[in-house]
Amino acid sequence: MSETKKFxxxxxRPPYGTVYPLEGLEVVLIGAAFEQDVCMAFIxxxxxxxxxxxxxxxxxMKNFSPTYRALGDYEVTxxxxxxxxxxxxGLTEADLMPLTWEDEDDDWAExxxxxxxxxxxLSDLLEEQDVVFNF
Amino acid sequence: xxxxxxxxxxxxxxxxxxxxxxxxxxxxxxxxxIFRVFFYHDGVNNGTRLSTPPQDDRHIVNRWSELSKAHDLxxxxxxxxxxxxxxxxxxxxxRNGKDSDNIAPGFRISGLGQLIxxxxxxxxxxxxxx
Numbered sequence: 672m673s674e675t676k677k678f679x680x681x682x683x684r685p686p687y688g689t690v691y692p693l694e695g696l697e698v699v700l701i702g703a704a705f706e707q708d709v710c711m712a713f714i715x716x717x718x719x720x721x722x723x724x725x726x727x728x729x730x731x732m733k734n735f736s737p738t739y740r741a742l743g744d745y746e747v748t749x750x751x752x753x754x755x756x757x758x759x760x761g762l763t764e765a766d767l768m769p770l771t772w773e774d775e776d777d778d779w780a781e782x783x784x785x786x787x788x789x790x791x792x793l794s795d796l797l798e799e800q801d802v803v804f805n806f
Numbered sequence: 807x808x809x810x811x812x813x814x815x816x817x818x819x820x821x822x823x824x825x826x827x828x829x830x831x832x833x834x835x836x837x838x839x840i841f842r843v844f845f846y847h848d849g850v851n852n853g854t855r856l857s858t859p860p861q862d863d864r865h866i867v868n869r870w871s872e873l874s875k876a877h878d879l880x881x882x883x884x885x886x887x888x889x890x891x892x893x894x895x896x897x898x899x900x901r902n903g904k905d906s907d908n909i910a911p912g913f914r915i916s917g918l919g920q921l922i923x924x925x926x927x928x929x930x931x932x933x934x935x936x
Binding site: 674676678690691694697698701702704705707801802803804805 | 919923933
């Protein structure tokens with residue numbers, strides 16, 4: 672398969688109320704093997720998926736948040752977080768896990784994966800995509 | 807047009823499976839090609855042959871099986887989602903030490919790569935769910 676398409680994975684739900692975020696992340700990780708042009712977007716309550724210090728012990732749910740830190744190793748290097756969604760929930764970028772990737776074209780420099788974008792910017796990005804999943 | 811379809815919700819609880827089915831029937835009638843139907847999340851529950859709805863209601867599982875047979879549709883159930891929810895084919899039953907299988911005719915169990923491939927190969931990927 673030589674064709675490359677633009678894939679966007681949109682995450683819009685909180686991490687543990689349903690299985691969609693966990694199973695959505697599984698699609699991203701498997702999809703990484705196909706070497707497409709991949710990005711992720713976190714909007715609405717989906718921004719809670721990236722929050723630092725998640726603790727699920729009391730709820731008995733599997734804490735899968737460490738998996739987001741592996742995304743850089745899967746060459747998922749563009750993670751868009753919607754600014755308005757953060758603000759509406761009283762969050763800032765400092766509340767999020769510091770996700771990074773290593774740029775092999777820049778002496779493996781560690782670079783941030785998360786980009787805070789406005790609703791309008793995200794709308795433009797969405798317009799560019801060939802395949803959109805939302806979880 | 808070459809279309810791929812993703813079904814993310816189970817039968818009866820949610821309309822997604824009905825809408826996807828109706829869409830595919832209409833698309834085929836209009837001459838479009840269905841590259842693959844991929845069942846994910848609770849959508850995998852569309853693939854159990856043990857479903858027994860009341861007789862005065864539609865039989866969603868059988869309807870998928872019949873459509874698959876009539877149009878040679880590729881109905882793929884995600885293996886990871888299926889394992890969580892107890893959708894099992896003979897190979898999976900053997901591998902995981904289960905005493906039976908329940909996969910409906912026309913469905914097959916495979917990996918998420920089949921979904922990504924469908925996204926790449928098809929002109930459009932249509933997602934039915936919440």
